[in-house]
Amino acid sequence: MVGQILSSREESEFEAYIQALLTKGTDVQVLDSLAELEVPPPYRVRVKVIYAPTSPPPVLDRLTERQLLQRLTQKSATYLYQTTVGHKVGREIKVSFLLAPFVYERISNHVNAIIAVCKATQWRALRNFIKHQYPDLVPILLSQSELIRGAKMLKHMTEHDVHVKEFSAKESLQGVSGKRRKSVREWTDEELDEALLNIQDRHQLLMSLNVDFFPKVGEHSHIRPRASCKIRKDGEIEISGSFRLAFEAVATQVARVGEQKLRFFRGRGLRESQYNPQPLAINFPRPLFDDVRVVRNLVQLLSKYPHSMYAVSHGNPYAHVRLTDLFDGSSFDIWAIPPQRMALIPGLKATEAAFERVVHYIFESFREGQITTYDREERTMEGAS
Amino acid sequence: MTEKNELWKALLNDVVDYEQTVAAMLAFAALIIHDGDSRRASAEFGFGRRMTTSSENPIRPNSEVTPDLVAQKSTSYGIIAEAKKSLSREEAQWIPHLERLLKYDDNLIGWWTTLETISHSDTIMLIHQSRGRQFVHFLERQKTKDPSSVGPTTSVVEFNQSEETVNYFFFRLEYGRINDSELAEALDAGIQIPLDKVIQSFPNIRFYDSQPPVVLLLTQLWIDYFPSILAEASYDEQTRSRQIRVSVSASTKELQSAYGSVALFKDRRSVEFPRKGWIREAFERLVKHKLAIPPSDSSDNYVILYRSFRGDVRERFARLESAVSVEKSEQKGQMPLFPPEDKE
Known part of the structure; x- marks a missing residue:
């Protein structure tokens, strides 16, 4: 040390x-x-x-x-x-x-x-x-599932024991004025799979994960970690100990996930796709949009999307909101279609960066879902690679 | 409620009506051309397709007509439809709709067949449920007065957009007969077309062959078209805006390709929409609202003074339009006029 x-x-x-x-x-x-x-x-x-x-x-x-x-x-x-x-x-x-x-x-x-x-x-x-x-x-903005999936792969990739020593997350709080989110930071020393299970059980939204890599021989692990790594959802990594281990395992994994996602988002603007629409969908695991309060909440959230302009075409009981990303002029039509699907229809310009930003915002401020193409095939990001 | 507020709400309602008409037409077209799994063989549809009337047409023989929707189910059956989300409260103003239906109730030429003819077709008034029953009664009264005022294949199909757990369009036959047994059975009982499927099949069709409310066009331009070319814009300190040079022709062409006629099936009988005149009118409205500089020569090049809006962009344009309209009417000393309904 x-x-x-x-x-x-x-x-x-x-x-x-x-x-x-x-x-x-x-x-x-x-x-x-x-x-x-x-x-x-x-x-x-x-x-x-x-x-x-x-x-x-x-x-x-x-x-x-x-x-x-x-x-x-x-x-x-x-x-x-x-x-x-x-x-x-x-x-x-x-x-x-x-x-x-x-x-x-x-x-x-x-x-x-x-x-x-x-x-x-x-x-x-x-x-x-x-x-x-x-x-x-x-x-590179990682979703909860991408962060968890990536973390789970670390054990197999590195053939090390991986322990969570600290994580930060957001938790939902039901208050008098409605649902809010509070930030939490917890210190622990749990085996990775167990720690992730607890996080998922408590419906916590991970913001960062701090892990130790312990060298392993058979069933026996070293008592001192070879590397420690803090992984944040915005693609940042802090490394102590073996740079090579952490870079090759963690940074490369983040890069791979990011590249796959941005490649999936690329080329969907109408102009770029020769006016052949290439929309995407976010599919949620449970019915959501049959509750009018959820729909109204979504419309409110989209109207507050940072650095954007909006127009609400329909807000109740289904949602249709038009958004312009003021960073680069990308635009989207976002439909919330009961019971459990959101469609993201790209406008004339829709860069992969703008797609990533709006999807990340929806995942962070509303809910995470699975992204697929919005067509008969419903190809996932992983399936499209 | 103030006059300006009333007009503002009416302008927003017009936009919703137009959008729902487009969606209803797409849903009805989907019903005709899809069998639930895939597109039927030889099925096609068009908005505002140029059809030619026969020499026996009682209204306009051997001429061109452009029905709102022409949809071919097979080489032997198709429908011609006129779509109406809303109607004037004055029944006297419904006579032109009846005349139009009579004009379309003919052996029209222009189908997607070798000789451009079809053996069976129906002429349908596709009308929102809120006015459907009244229109049927009106039609029956007219037919009683003058049997030749309603054509032999004319029918009325009501639609509404159901907003329950699963959002869908509902269509049901309210008057007349459908000359295709499969379609007749579906429309007799009433059939639901899920909104999800309509959006999935036609995610980018925003226009049909009828002038949209100017608020809709202004919103489309401000929230989608202009931002997409903002990289070319220079910032002007004086107007505190980013100045984008755009031509009416170029914008029209792009909107047609992305959201209008070119995005649908295209051949020599297709009409173009949105039309250049509509886009020019929208640009002139921007000039009126001090958001654009008109051409200084005979070109169609405007300079858009682009800035981002806070708040809902559609509502913003509706307010701008209602303020101008009220101001105009106050100057003239009369009630403001609502946008005209009919294109012909």
């Missing part, structure tokens, strides 16, 4: 070392170096999996041309982000990071990983900057 960094001098020296490490070779060589790196707290290896409709490198190159980023070397895609935070007293934040493709995993070049070794404050600044590049850079 590496000792915590205590002084600002040590911080400066460590950050200079990191920058040198990130610029010393090709992407592959840098990743190999990170695999050997011991990282002292409060620093962590932090990864964000992102998608770009073209691919991320040209986007970052354009940001470099606009002097919003600085390219540190041509040998690898390593950049420096600098900003000042704080209103009254400005603090300078500098964070260098690598943009790495998933070359060995046959994941398309639309999906890359942003990898930094930094403190939480630096990461927040970088994350904020990335967020403001939407829709040129698109986050």
Whole structure:
């Protein structure tokens, strides 16, 4: 276990070392170096999996041309982000990071990983900057079922014992003024399958999962984890211990899920599909829309969709709402059809980013369902791959 | 309720009527061309299809007519329908509807067969349940007065949109006979067409061959068409809007391809909708609302002053339209007029 960094001098020296490490070779060589790196707290290896409709490198190159980023070397895609935070007293934040493709995993070049070794404050600044590049850079947003499915695969992929040590979630609360959601954070030490079962039983909506990977021989597990990993629903991963294990297992899995989903959403705008409609459906496991209160609640939620415009064509007893995504001009007709289906009909423009954003919003603020094509075949995302 | 509020609600109701008419026509077309599992062989349908009347037509021989819906079930049977979600309260204004039905009750040419003829067809008034019974009584009275005023294959089919656990369209024969035994049996008892199936089969058809309420067009443009080309727009500090250059022709063509006539079966007898004139009128309304700059030359290029709206976009346009209408009527000193119903 590496000792915590205590002084600002040590911080400066460590950050200079990191920058040198990130610029010393090709992407592959840098990743190999990170695999050997011991990282002292409060620093962590932090990864964000992102998608770009073209691919991320040209986007970052354009940001470099606009002097919003600085390219540190041509040998690898390593950049420096600098900003000042704080209103009254400005603090300078500098964070260098690598943009790495998933070359060995046959994941398309639309999906890359942003990898930094930094403190939480630096990461927040970088994350904020990335967020403001939407829709040129698109986050991978995981649903509950994708997060759980991905987590369950970790055991088999890594042949390690996987334990949940902490998770954050939202729980529904029935109050006087109606149903609300509260955030919870729980510390535990449960075997993964058991922890996930408890979360599902309590109808908790997972926001992040913190897991330990214990090496295993037969039925016997090590007492110290080889790696720890915090996985967030927005495709962010924090790694302690073995970078290689966590990156290859977790980040790659997030990238795979994200790429599959965004590929499924791609090309559905009417203009892009030569005016052949390619709508999608969200199918819920139980009847929902025969309750007029649920329908009205849905209409309310859609009218509050962030950064959008709306028009309600029909609100009672079935819902038909038209939405425009103001980030990129995508539009959708959203129908809630009793008893248990929602149809998402793309308009003239409907990017994969906009589809992901609206589906994620529905999943987070309303309910999760299964996404299929809205036609006779009803192909799922998994079936379409 | 103030005059402006009344007009605002009436404008919104007109939009709902138009949308439900389109949906009802699609549902009825689906009933004709689908057997429940798949599309029937030789089945087709069109909105506003150009049909040619025979030389024996009592109203307009050897001319072109464009019924709201033409649907062919097989090479030997089809239907011609006129769709009405709502009717004027004045029965005197129903005479043109009867005349239109009589014009269509003919051996029309223009079917999807080798000779473009068909051996059996029915002429149907597809009418909302709220007016169906009254229209049937009106039709019977007219027929009693003048037997030749109602054609031999004319019938009335009522529709309503049921809003129960499963949403569906319901169709039932209320007058006349259907000359296809399978369809006759279905319509005699009444048949439900699930809304889900209608949307799934025709997810993007928004128009038919009748001018939509301007509020509907303005909403479509503002919430879908203009945002889709916003990437080309430059921000103007003075008008605090993003300026998009659009041509009436280009927008018409795209709306036809995505939501209108080109999205349905197309051949030489197909009509085009939405029409260029309707789109131009909508652009002129935007000019009126200071949301567009008209062409400075004889071109059809407008500059749209695009900005996002807070609140419901459809309601916003309904309010804008009702305010202009009330202002106009106050200037003229008379009641505002509702949009005209009939296209012919």
